[in-house]
Amino acid sequence: MRQDIASTPIPRLDELNSIVNLSADRDNAPQLEQRIMLTLYYAPGSSSFATHIALHEVGATFETHRLSIPDKGTHTPEYLAINPAGKVPALAIDGRILTEVAATLFYLAKTYPDAGLFPPDTNIEAQAQVLSWMSFVASGLHPVWNKGLDLALPAFEIADKRLGDSEWAADTYSIADIHLFRLYWRLSGVNDLAPGSFPNLKRHHDQMLQRPAVIRTIEAETSGT
Ligand SMILES: N[C@@H](CCC(=O)N[C@@H](CS)C(=O)NCC(=O)O)C(=O)O
Secondary structure (H helix, E strand, O other), rough: OOOOOOOOOOOOHHHHHHHHHHOOOOOOOOOHHHHHOOOEEEEOOOOOOHHHHHEEEEEEHHHHEEEOOOOOOHHOOOHHHHOOOOOOOOOEOOOOOEHHHHHHHHHHHHHHHHHOOOOOOHHHHHEEEEEHHHHHHHHHHHOOOOOOHHHHHHHHHOOOOOOOOOOOOOOOOOHHHHHHHHHHHHHHOOOOOOOOOOHHHHHHHHHHHHOOOHHHHHHHHHHHH
């Protein structure tokens, strides 16, 4: 795993492309993933945490650029050239930028199928269930989690009921679990939730915390790499 020092200046997009061109002679590499240059733009504990976990889950080689949201690191001219929305995550794939948590998770799951983070094409319904969860997390949980408990608690109540006593969001562990975990992890991390609230999300969260990829991501984001 290759991770750059957080304070490394962000290359401009044209610089990224030229870096890629200089190292473009990787076509003889036997595995697709060995030919891809991935760079994650992230801010600790934010939405990009999900993409960061997925990078570890799939065992990708990647670099990171750490940004500080309080210091307006996502609104510098350099970063706005990468993501005009001024949001993380952004994932540079051989210099091309992909934004939005769900899209980055989908990309990683499909690019590294051996990690088993997305159901196979032979099971379209299972794929749709994963997309359903991720749409719900992106549109139902993310916009309200930090808008006050009056708004957040009913939304997470729905998530808790929907999860029920299932081990994972869909039939098997998937990118939907990573997406869901990141939101509940944040909600429960910054609020004193009543003991016993959201028992299903809590069980899911505790299970996620056991995963080596989650542990590595927390260590990386905490230590500043
Ligand atoms: N819809 C976006 C949301 C991303 C997002 O809201 N990122 C926040 C952190 S959780 C951010 O970068 N905020 C920086 C800012 O608004 O300055 C996604 O799913 O990637």
